[in-house]
Amino acid sequence: MSMADQVGNQPVFRLSMLLYDSRYRSMTIQTITLILFMLGVGWLLSNAASNLAALGKPLGFGFLSQPAGYDINQKLIEYDNQMSHGRAALVGILNTLLVAVLGCITATIIGVSVGVLRLSNNWVIAKLMTVYIEIFRNVPVLLWIVLANAVLIENLPKISTFRGTDPESSLILWGSVAPTNAGIFTPSPIFGEGSNVVWIVFLLSLVAMWFFGRWSKARQEKTGQVLPNFWIKLGLFFIPALAAFYVMGRPITLEYPVMERFRFGGGYVIRMSLISLWLALSLYTAAFIAEAVRAGIQAVSKGQTEAAFALGLQPGRTMSLVVLPQALRVIIPPLISQYLNLTKNTSLAAAVGYMDITGTLGGITLNQTGREMESLIVLMACYLSISITVSILMNWYNEKIKMRER
């Protein structure tokens, strides 16, 4: 090494060391990446800024407080067309969550049943379930949604057939529910005076159920005796609330849908778009959940079942006390990701005209105001916050049920 390269014992820093010396290399790569990334983002943003300026649409979210001017036929909160775009978006979010929650519940019920039945010893049943799963998994969900919508609309009676003195169609379930191709008209509850008492009693009985569960478990651990927990809880669920209902003189009544001149008045209507979306998403997601459940159950080794039998547990209790708790650990993560998929798939509501957040904010609001950039930013932020919330909950749950190994 020549003297020029060395000052005392310190090697002189040379430019090539930035790349070939492992002390500096990662910094070099990161700096270059960061610069390129910033340049790329900056380029995109400056393009967007100049394009928006050329169109005379400076970025701003003021349009959200302007009157929306369009109607939404399926809504959970007060809304009319004089209210703001922001309010319409809120109605949309609630509609998204409504169909997502309904879909998750039914998809879980169908999926778990199908998954368990697919492992059944019964050949016919197992094969039927396989056919169901393969058919639903291999055809696009959008097709199921539009198909469900088309089938329901073509096959249910028109509202006009309920009209007249001798109508073609009549209400089912003792004259309370009218299935039409525009939607299902159902009775709506009317909460009269004293209904608050019933609600409070009902909530108290839920609390009582929880305390009873704890007490019964503690008792079982102390004495080994098992109470008929299910029946007692069922009783606690219904009896106090029903008693309060009659004691208060039936404060909650039902308002039935009644055929007026051209349409149904009274009651509540569940639009066909919601029903077909709900149905299709449930059936589609259930096929995936069924596969997750099957994989989870198969992941529990057979030795566990045999050991449980050796301890003298009956098949039912073996399933609920030994196999399922272990299978759940495998089932839960894919199950949650299916829930997330279902929630994201609710955005296909546009295909059947259900007014979810994509239909309101990303559809009519976007087209009316011409604010593509802002609408899509808010829209994506909504979905992102739903996804992130669910992911955080899922990580927390995973941490909680993680196998404690020593």
Next chain:
Amino acid sequence: MSDISYVRTEMLGEKPAPAGQTGALKWARENLFSSVWSSLLTLLALFFVYQFLSFVLPWMFQSSWTASSLRECREAIAHTYGEGTEGACWAVINERYNQLLFGFYPKELYWRPILAFILLGAALGPVLFEKLPRKMLIFTALYPGLMFWLVWGGSVWFPISVYLGFAIAYFASALLPAAIGALGAIIAAMVLPVIWWLLLAGPFAEVLQNIIPMGIETVSSDQLGGFTLSVLIGIVGISLSLPIGILLALGRQSSLFVVKTICVGFIEFIRGVPLITLLFVASTLLNYFMPPGTSFDLVLRVMIMVTLFASAYMAEVIRGGLAAIPTGQYEAADALGLDFWKATRLIIMPQALKISIPNIVSNFIGLFKDTTLVSIIGLLDPIGLTNSIRANQEWNGIVWELYGFVALLFFIVCFSMSRYSMYLERKLKTGH
């Protein structure tokens, strides 16, 4: 000594097992009627299947194949099979299957997408099946350009000049190290092709086209549609999402903070929003991010978005595969003196990809199914076309025939993909 023995002296011949313990009867007893509950379920299921088939089979076969409207169809069925018979109206498929398959592609040019898909088989062959000669991979590499040229048409010089960019990259990395050093050559191999593609490729192709005109009729993107469009978007998404996904997964595992943050941010953002919002971005917003005055094709924009979407999911699948590889493998690769890229290419990735095959393929299937979403932003894929056919006065009210046909198309492709992944899993299983 008497010859009276208490024990039988000769063996009895073997007897067949009791009738209830062999063959079909035993099978039925074990699999169909093992208990009262099971028997009930069996009978119920069989009854259900019988009911279903006794309705669907007559419906399928007591049908009409030639009619020009739904009303005519129903009249023809009533005429042939008697009043009140419900039959399928396959005439709609008969009339529109060209459209459902090819969209509004010019009729006399159907041979081009057909040829492209046949050649796709030849290009995929060596990738899917190891037994085929490795030389065929050259054709696989050339296929994307060929497919582009066959489907969209135009001058043959355009894809050729795009491929020349790769040739430039190859020569730069092969010949330049002697002249300007290894580092310079790597940078040159990355920069030169980009300069070529951005600035020179277009004019070069035009000049050559003027000198030696070679081309076929151009077909614009808005004529693309039907199942062809789904398959095109699917192929582009599938073939690009795997490499991008691998890079993103490596980036996410990287110890470089900046790289890791960018990759995690990208993956989580894309996975957090539904594809349809990204397609809205493609249809309404993407042009805003380009220099003023540029406008590029909607189909191309959609392909970009679908690819980005699929890559984020692919990255997560591959990350799962990477996570399943024992640390010992990384350490062994280090001990052998392999650098990061060599270790990744030779030791880590082959194992990670093998582990993730089922998930990769189910991702592909998901991507292919998701191509139907383009109908919501107005492209005419099979579902977009069914909407317009059903809105048509002649076919208003048709449901099962049309959707059944489209569903069958998707089912065939997706189902064969999932079966192929099972085959691959079995083939690559080297464990015990």
